[in-house]
Amino acid sequence: MKKKKKVNASILIIGNEILSGRTQDKNIAFLSNWLNQNCGIMVAEVRIIPDVEKIIIENIRSLSKRFNYVFTTGGIGPTHDDITAKSIARAFKVGYGYHKEAYKILESYYGKKKFNDGRKKMAKMPKIAKLIYNPSSAAPGFITKNVLSLPGVPSILNSMIENCKKYLVKGLKIHSNTINLFTVESNISKQLEAIQQKHKKFVDIGSYPFFRLGKIGVSIVSRSVSKKKLEIVKKDLLKMIRFKKIKILKT
Amino acid sequence: MKKKKKVNASILIIGNEILSGRTQDKNIAFLSNWLNQNCGIMVAEVRIIPDVEKIIIENIRSLSKRFNYVFTTGGIGPTHDDITAKSIARAFKVGYGYHKEAYKILESYYGKKKFNDGRKKMAKMPKIAKLIYNPSSAAPGFITKNVLSLPGVPSILNSMIENCKKYLVKGLKIHSNTINLFTVESNISKQLEAIQQKHKKFVDIGSYPFFRLGKIGVSIVSRSVSKKKLEIVKKDLLKMIRFKKIKILKT
Numbered sequence: 001m002k003k004k005k006k007v008n009a010s011i012l013i014i015g016n017e018i019l020s021g022r023t024q025d026k027n028i029a030f031l032s033n034w035l036n037q038n039c040g041i042m043v044a045e046v047r048i049i050p051d052v053e054k055i056i057i058e059n060i061r062s063l064s065k066r067f068n069y070v071f072t073t074g075g076i077g078p079t080h081d082d083i084t085a086k087s088i089a090r091a092f093k094v095g096y097g098y099h100k101e102a103y104k105i106l107e108s109y110y111g112k113k114k115f116n117d118g119r120k121k122m123a124k125m126p127k128i129a130k131l132i133y134n135p136s137s138a139a140p141g142f143i144t145k146n147v148l149s150l151p152g153v154p155s156i157l158n159s160m161i162e163n164c165k166k167y168l169v170k171g172l173k174i175h176s177n178t179i180n181l182f183t184v185e186s187n188i189s190k191q192l193e194a195i196q197q198k199h200k201k202f203v204d205i206g207s208y209p210f211f212r213l214g215k216i217g218v219s220i221v222s223r224s225v226s227k228k229k230l231e232i233v234k235k236d237l238l239k240m241i242r243f244k245k246i247k248i249l250k251t
Numbered sequence: 252m253k254k255k256k257k258v259n260a261s262i263l264i265i266g267n268e269i270l271s272g273r274t275q276d277k278n279i280a281f282l283s284n285w286l287n288q289n290c291g292i293m294v295a296e297v298r299i300i301p302d303v304e305k306i307i308i309e310n311i312r313s314l315s316k317r318f319n320y321v322f323t324t325g326g327i328g329p330t331h332d333d334i335t336a337k338s339i340a341r342a343f344k345v346g347y348g349y350h351k352e353a354y355k356i357l358e359s360y361y362g363k364k365k366f367n368d369g370r371k372k373m374a375k376m377p378k379i380a381k382l383i384y385n386p387s388s389a390a391p392g393f394i395t396k397n398v399l400s401l402p403g404v405p406s407i408l409n410s411m412i413e414n415c416k417k418y419l420v421k422g423l424k425i426h427s428n429t430i431n432l433f434t435v436e437s438n439i440s441k442q443l444e445a446i447q448q449k450h451k452k453f454v455d456i457g458s459y460p461f462f463r464l465g466k467i468g469v470s471i472v473s474r475s476v477s478k479k480k481l482e483i484v485k486k487d488l489l490k491m492i493r494f495k496k497i498k499i500l501k502t
Contacts, residue, residue, distance in 0.1 A: 043272070
């Protein structure tokens with residue numbers, strides 16, 4: 001068995017509706033959690049860009065070179081502002097047109113009579129693309145080289161995600177450990193930095209303020225590909241917490 | 252009076268907690284709406300990146316050249332993973348150290364005895380920075396050249412936003428008009444494209460599926476800096492909607 005390596009991905013959200021603040025994105029957190037939990041793939045960068053062909057092309061070229069995978073969301077529907085498929089074909093300088101299998105799937109879903117031009121457009125994609133099946137609303141996503149294109153509607157995206165799995169090489173899962181404390185960051189920043197320094201090769205420690213039950217608190221989140229190292233860091237953290245007499249919030 | 256121009260901005264979210272999916276971002280939609288409504292500034296790109304100095308520096312350099320303003324969120328607290336201020340100083344090759352006024356504000360907020368090293372760190376920033384006052388928790392944000400740095404905690408960011416205004420040149424506000432229809436996108440995609448083509452110089456038309464009361468619908472959103480042009484497009488849309496006998500959802 002080959003040893004697993006670190007595998008990363010970027011997410012490219014294509015859509016004026018997210019940029020303008022009209023719609024609250026829900027796909028980033030879902031994709032990031034799913035990829036880490038199920039495939040050991042770490043999301044290393046996210047970009048949100050408008051529905052402009054030139055900008056989509058630039059970003060596809062740059063991100064597909066820098067990361068193992070790129071996930072695009074949005075812009076694969078039937079309307080004029082859905083230009084993701086065409087832009088990806090242009091980014092990779094490959095042909096664009098009807099994908100036979102996608103055409104068949106959509107034709108049988110809508111029926112020949114109702115299979116109008118708008119619906120037919122959803123069967124157009126880069127010629128070299130392979131399909132990502134859609135169990136909710138038929139219109140498939142697709143993978144072009146290392147770029148996986150999914151729809152923007154969260155419920156449909158979520159229903160398709162398992163069908164991405166076969167295209168993905170699994171990597172090392174990042175495990176995490178969270179301790180919630182009733183204290184303020186500045187009370188522990190010095191000690192936390194010392195613990196981070198001691199373990200910096202294997203563990204990342206983050207500190208995030210929270211407000212709960214009218215009280216201020218801090219979540220200490222340690223992340224590592226090694227569960228063993230996480231346990232060692234946890235012991236150091238608990239020692240510091242006991243020494244400083246800080247109350248832990250049980251969740 | 253000078254004629255207003257288009258002014259744009261990018262948002263740079265600095266934080267492993269957003270990238271990992273642990274925390275759902277709420278700042279993008281807030282900033283984007285606030286900037287358009289209050290300053291006529293359009294958010295043209297968003298990036299989410301990890302707490303890594305080299306990556307922060309690269310992104311600050313690239314985005315500050317390409318956009319009128321850059322808004323950073325996150326990484327300005329007292330802990331070791333808060334490296335935004337130092338990274339921005341390095342990106343612009345300017346000095347980094349205590350900001351006198353910030354130091355005074357924090358010292359008087361915490362009191363001399365409780366003003367520990369973690370808290371003092373929040374007074375360190377690029378030497379050329381000017382302060383963005385924080386009415387919630389004292390620790391100020393700051394502006395370095397065209398880069399405005401705000402905290403990641405949404406309630407604190409929201410409380411500081413009015414204090415950004417004095418540093419911003421106002422641009423043309425983008426107005427929008429939304430019509431919600433009980434139909435599917437493919438039923439109107441052809442007509443919508445024709446209307447978009449006719450008005451493409453002044454108006455952007457977007458089409459977004461929604462699900463409400465168990466029914467599928469489509470929101471048609473038109474955006475323009477000209478209210479007059481929006482009215483003309485609205486008339487064309489309503490004509491098409493009547494012709495196709497589509498029901499409008501009153502909200």
